[in-house]
Amino acid sequence: MNTIIGELGWDTLDRDEVAREYSVRGGRVDYCLRSQARSLVLIEVKRAGSDLAEHQEQLLRYAFDEGASLAALTDGLVWWLYLPMEKVSWEQRRFARVNFGEQQSADAAATLYRFLNRSGVVSGEVQEEAKREFESQERERRVRAALQDAWERVLGDPDSLLREELADAVRDISGHRPDWETIAGFLQGMLGNAGTRGETSIVRTMRSEAAMQPQQSDWRSDITASGEAAPRLRAPLPIELDPPNAKDFLRMLLRTKRARIVELHRDGRTEERPWDATKMTASSSVLGNLRSRPHYRAGAWQRHGIVSLRVSVEEAS
Structure with missing residues (x-):
């Protein structure tokens, strides 16, 4: 371990810089890397093949109490690197993993040097880079955690x-x-x-x-009134709102609960339909609600000769 620490630029002969069996509140840690009497990195070394997860809480408590900005837990081959001061779970404070048994040795060594080299740690550059790495992983973790809720919201x-x-x-x-x-x-x-x-x-x-449903014809093989084949598209129906901003439209619609739909057809005629919007809520999608109707679904609107919709909110009577 002394050799590895030395390769990272730390002076292993200087006990003020590389302190072994360093006393902390409640116990000892294998190595403490220091500069100007400040504890910067705590390193705990376990036997090869040890379950590192069993030891991370103790190490991080030591590092937190000591005020160390970085911590490393290793069995010699596997290294887990942490930001002890982050206010998340112990597991989530880990920002990097290095495995000399699975990675190319040069890649593993480069990652270890990137986050534990003396000059970078002392200057604070390593801590800043580790923080960026941590924040990137934290964003991804939150996105992944939100995907399930978002998926259920879409389905519902x-x-x-x-x-x-x-x-x-x-x-x-x-x-x-x-x-x-x-x-x-x-x-x-x-x-x-x-x-x-x-x-x-x-x-x-x-x-x-x-x-189990009865056989239905495929609208894409239908023939239009002009004798031309219907377009082989599933594009959404073009909809023009008045007011044009969907949020403003929904806000007004929730107040009046009434709107008027004007269908523009391929042959030039128009048809008007009332829209009873009493079931709309603040979380409803205006365009989604309209396009979910049988006549306005993808494919159906072409079959019915509809070109577009104009939808306007009606003032309350």
Whole structure:
């Protein structure tokens, strides 16, 4: 271990710089790397093959009490590097792992030098780089933790375009399009089982559900009134809102609970429909709600000759 510490630029012959069996409150730590009487790095060395996780809490408590900005736990081959002062769990304070048994030796040595070299530690540059590494990993951890909640929120949103996409995928795979109730019921059931296999199991399960539906024609083979084949697209229906900002539109809609939909058709005519928006909430998606309607779903609006929608909020009477 002295050789490794020396290669990192620390003077192993200077006991003020590399202190062995260093006394801390409540015990001792194998190595303390110091500069100008400040404890900078605590290193705890365990037997090869030891379960390092069993020892990290004690080391980090020592480092926290000592005010050390870095800590390292190692069995000689595996190194776990920590920022002891971060206010997260012990496990989450680890910002880097080095494994000489699994990595190329040069790569492992470079990582160890990057985060434990004397000049960088003493100047504070290493701590700043370690902090950036930690923050990057923390962001990723939070994103991954939020994915499950976000996935469940998407599945549970009655206005979600995901339902339409799933219905289209089932039709493409099986030749049958499940009805809306089947889609809604299936997705609601998936809320309790939306793990990592959710994306694949959705289509697989819905294929089985859709197989029991009566055969439906594929809108993509329909012929328009002009005799031309319907476009082979699943693009969303163009919608113009008044007011144009979706948040402003929803805010007004929640106040009046009424809107008017004007359909512009390919042959130039228009049709008006009232929109009773009493079931809309502050978390609803205006465009998602409109595009989830049977006539306005991807594919259906082309088949019905619709070109676009203009939707305006009606003032309360």
